[in-house]
Amino acid sequence: MYRKYVKSVFDFIFALFTLVLFLPFFVLIILFIPIFDRFHPFFIQDRVGKHTQSFRIYKFKTMNDKKDSEGKLLPEELRVTRLGRFLRQSGLDEIPQLINILKFEMSFIGPRPLPVYYINLDDKLQRDRHRVLPGITGLAQITGRNSLKWPEKYRLDNYYIEHQSFWMDLKILLKTIYSANGYDAVNFEHVIPKKKAE
Template sequence: MINSKGRFYRRFIKRPMDLIVSFVAIVALSPVLLVVAILVKTKLGSPVLFKQKRPGLNEKVFMMYKFRTMTDERCENGELLPDSVRLTKFGKFLRSTSLDELPELFNIIKGDMSIIGPRPLLVQYLPLYNEHQKRRHDVRPGLSGLAQVSGRNAISWEDKFDLDVKYVDTVSFIGDWKIIFLTIKKVVVREGINAETAATIEPFKGTEKERIEI
């Protein structure tokens, strides 16, 4: 359960803070956004933005925006090649610096996302969550979150979901700003970008109990 201070912060302060911070970030980073867009267009082609449906607050689906990091290379049968092949050196740079995430600032302005919260994952994962894991959708998804500053893609799915729910239960003004500063530190040192066995992160297949039932 979210404590009373957390409910007050979430209801009256968090959204205005998101709007102010994201607007200031868009203005301040507009030259970076422009340069990255030009480089993506030059190196990877069109479209510059990668758009994908993701579940947000109360599992409401929205369209999330990111800078494209992969090519559209396909095999002889017309199927997309594995991520490890399509993820170029330039794409890896965008991900390691989190520059690919910058268009999500516009999702924050729209109200789909927050500066801090559980990361929005794939729609196809929704049926795989247990009741505990579903609680990650009790708040808006974030540009960064507690799981990201605690290991990002280098920790297990179960640990990540536990951290997401811990954030839901302890959301606060001080906590959010602590995560913001830790996020900046993580981006600078480029920690936890990839899982050990995948170019990005292994797909979530549910916990052992959910896999057996499915």
């Protein structure tokens, strides 16, 4: 019941409420990025969604497009702007994804959507994670994010899909909020599955 119907209703209502709440920040960021960083405020990219259907994800742009003498983009750490770094650290760069939720392309909680070139990877763990809508945050993000290797991320994504519930979603959301604000006072380790010994 929760997985099929209730979650999508919660997502839509909460996304609409959050978008209205953050609308002043949304407008300010749209104005500030062109003024301070001198480029288009939005990052738009094709990503893999539910049932491997592609969709366009929206984020605030945090990096410039500077290239080296050979015409190749500079490393990411050299292209992130000062404003972009603030947007990433605060999580405000994710606000436009509320539009994806309102379009029923994403959820608040779920596996992070990958670029479309991952569709052709012949890996069962990777394919299985597309059984649900991708999310702004998920179990892999609160467990280790970029410090995790891909097989471990896929394992956590699939664990979430098999065990998702209202309470798990709430715990992941709270952990995400606490982490974004620099807190680590709440223990959510009972949510995270222990890897079985080989």
